[in-house]
Amino acid sequence: MRLLVGTVQGTPSVYAVEGGQATNLTDLLPDVGTDLARLVASPELMAQAKSLVGNGGAIAVEDITPALPIEKPTAVLCMGLNYIEHIKEGGYDIPDYPAMFVRTNASIMAAGAPMVRPNCSETLDYEAELMLIIGKGGRHISEADALDHVFGYTVFNDGSVREYQRKTHQWTPGKNFDSTGAIGPYVVTPDELPAGATDLKIESRVGEEVLQSSNTSNMIWSAAQTIAIMSEFTTLQAGDHIALGTPPGVGHAKKPKPRWLVPGETVEIEIEGIGICASPVVAEGDV
DSSP: OEEEEEEETTEEEEEEEETTEEEEHHHHOGGGOSSSHHHHHOHHHHHHHHHTTTSSOOEEGGGOEEOOSSSSOSOEEEESOOBHHHHHHTTOOOOSSOOEEEEOGGGEEETTSOEEEOTTOSOEEOOEEEEEEESSOBSSOOHHHHGGGEEEEEEEEEOEEHHHHTSSSSOTGGGOSTTOEEEOSEEEOGGGSSGGGOSOEEEEEETTEEEEEEEGGGBSSOHHHHHHHHHHHSOBOTTOEEEOOOOSOOGGGOSSSOOOOOTTOEEEEEETTTEEEEEEEEETTOO
16 A cells, blocks of 8 residues: 545645555544554554555545654664665775664654754755654564565655754754654555565655665665664564665765755655655744
8 A cells, every 4th residue: 555644724634646646545444543552552443444545535645745654753763884886985994783773753744744944053964764653662672574564655854954963973963953854754664565665776866966876685784684783782563764874965965065954955855656745844933
């Protein structure tokens, strides 16, 4: 299924998308709720919802304003360095163990919502990333079983304020400015994608300017390996979001000078088979 959480005339609902049409699952089955949290937590409810797709009430996708797939994720866990060429362009050594960090809920926003460049720095950068949403939680999950724990895949723009990311060895400040991490709009269930969402084109661009272009098969640590590694130190819960790192081409590494995002631009992240996450860039105070 291709799922979309969004609002029509201010009313939030969960939609199943087929082509340009969307079925309002919340109207047909109120137990679904107004974001994906209940579907993620209940395979039985998900099966009921799937059986209702196409049973009337479809509207045009373009009439839906996207919202976050889950309004307040239980955790947003992020892989920092997961493509070799991106590691090299950043001047890092290739690690034996992945760099990881977390994001706060205040730092994320829905696809289509403004990405905010803070007043304190002009170094707002983009990062195209594959993101997965955990369906079945657990601790010490094996790599062999890990993909059974995935509810779906979505698109993430890990907007980063590089000046603040580089102030310390910990990346927390630069990765957690308000409204810099765009998620969505679609969540695609695993049955519609290659196992682990591998071999998918991933790209970022502003207008006709292609900023990054790679393939998810170039990740060092796969979705399954990442789940296994992260579940060693924390109990993963249904609804947790895991971002899987960005390919080369980020703005801070552009030559002869960095390529920062500026207010007035719209940055798009596209992953083959999942969709486009577009974010207009605005200055803080202009939201």
